[in-house]
Every structure is written in structure tokens, then in C-alpha cells.
Amino acid sequence: MKRNGFFLQRFVVGPMAVNCYLLADPATKDACLIDPGAVPPGIKNILSKNGFQLRFIVNTHGHGDHIGANAHLNLPVYIHSLDADFLADAGKNLSSAFFFRVTSPEASKLLEDGDRIALGGLELEVLHTPGHTPGSVSLKIDGVVFTGDALFAGGIGRTDFPYGDEEVLMKSISQRLLTLGDGTVIYPGHGEPSTIGEEKRSNPFIT
Numbered sequence: 394m395k396r397n398g399f400f401l402q403r404f405v406v407g408p409m410a411v412n413c414y415l416l417a418d419p420a421t422k423d424a425c426l427i428d429p430g431a432v433p434p435g436i437k438n439i440l441s442k443n444g445f446q447l448r449f450i451v452n453t454h455g456h457g458d459h460i461g462a463n464a465h466l467n468l469p470v471y472i473h474s475l476d477a478d479f480l481a482d483a484g485k486n487l488s489s490a491f492f493f494r495v496t497s498p499e500a501s502k503l504l505e506d507g508d509r510i511a512l513g514g515l516e517l518e519v520l521h522t523p524g525h526t527p528g529s530v531s532l533k534i535d536g537v538v539f540t541g542d543a544l545f546a547g548g549i550g551r552t553d554f555p556y557g558d559e560e561v562l563m564k565s566i567s568q569r570l571l572t573l574g575d576g577t578v579i580y581p582g583h584g585e586p587s588t589i590g591e592e593k594r595s596n597p598f599i600t
Contacts, residue, residue, distance in 0.1 A: 399515055411582060454473070506521035
């Protein structure tokens with residue numbers, strides 16, 4: 394799907410049905426993967442068909458279902474500094490608790506709030522949205538925000554796991570996400586897309 398000058402493809406991957414996103418600049422052919430919980434089916438064909446070149450991975454947080462393919466893709470890994478130690482720790486990233494032990498190469502780039510990630514001529518803005526994990530981030534670009542497991546269509550991220558904090562998550566949602574324009578499209582870590590306006594109106598955890 395082409396949108397606002399970029400190419401976006403969603404894949405549902407892995408045993409926990411994570412949304413993995415392929416984001417690319419059609420002009421430069423530079424591409425990245427957001428949250429590859431498993432290697433996306435058909436990814437090689439899409440890359441070849443469009444002439445895209447994968448440059449890096451961005452993990453919105455360090456849980457095992459979102460980092461599962463990091464070790465298989467041989468790409469630089471970007472993650473917030475507060476979740477960096479989740480990558481190599483199957484206990485901390487919860488994969489061992491769910492019986493699909495996952496570890497990842499260490500981060501190539503540690504993200505912080507307000508960072509700008511260049512992808513060809515595109516730019517992703519990093520919004521630190523902790524609560525689901527300490528280092529959870531959302532990624533904003535041109536009327537779109539990838540919310541990871543902070544905000545879903547009709548839901549919010551779980552905070553009953555270790556390192557989760559409901560009060561912190563609600564603050565992240567209210568101060569960092571709901572302040573975006575109502576027309577901003579959210580692409581969450583699980584489930585279907587929505588908009589900020591729709592979540593303000595109908596999300597039971599917010600209303």
C-alpha cells in the first residue's frame with residue numbers, strides 16, 4: 394500500500410499474531426521492518442518486486458513476540474535504551490514463559506524520545522510511550538503512528554507482566570498519543586488499524 398509518499402505493508406506473524414510492518418521509501422528503495430516477530434511470509438518477493446533494500450529493524454519494545462526474527466534477518470536492530478537488555482534475555486523478554494525461547498543480537502542503535510530515524514527521504518519520529526515495558530516506543534510519520542503494544546483498536550497494552558505499569562501506560566497514551574490529530578492512523582502491534590479520533594470515542598479503556 395502506498396500512502397503519503399511511502400510504501401507500507403502489514404504482515405501478521407508468529408504464534409502471538411504480531412503485526413510486522415514493512416515501511417519503505419519508493420523513491421530511494423530504502424526499507425525497514427518494524428517488529429519482525431517472525432520472518433514475514435513472502436517478504437523476499439515483495440522486496441524483489443519493488444526493488445526495496447532492507448536497511449534496519451525497529452523494535453517498538455523488547456518482548457519476544459516482537460523480536461523473534463531479529464536474529465534471522467542480519468540487519469541492524471534499533472530499540473529504546475530501556476529495553477535493550479530484553480534482547481538477549483529470554484526471561485526478561487517473556488519468550489521463555491510462553492515456550493518459544495527467543496534471543497536477539499544486541500542493539501546497533503539505542504533510541505531515545507525525540508530521536509529521528511532516517512529511512513531514505515523519510516523520517517520516523519520516536520515517541521517514548523512506556524508502560525507496557527519501560528522502553529516501549531511509538532513511531533510517528535506523516536499522519537501515521539505505529540503504537541506497538543501501547544494502544545490498540547479498542548484496547549491498550551497489558552501491564553500485568555514484569556516491568557509493566559498501568560499508570561505510566563495511561564499517561565503515555567493520554568500525553569503522547571491522544572494529543573495527536575484525530576485523523577492520525579494508528580497501526581498497533583496486534584489487531585486492526587484505527588485512528589486516534591476513533592479511540593477517543595470508543596476505546597473503553599480511554600472513555
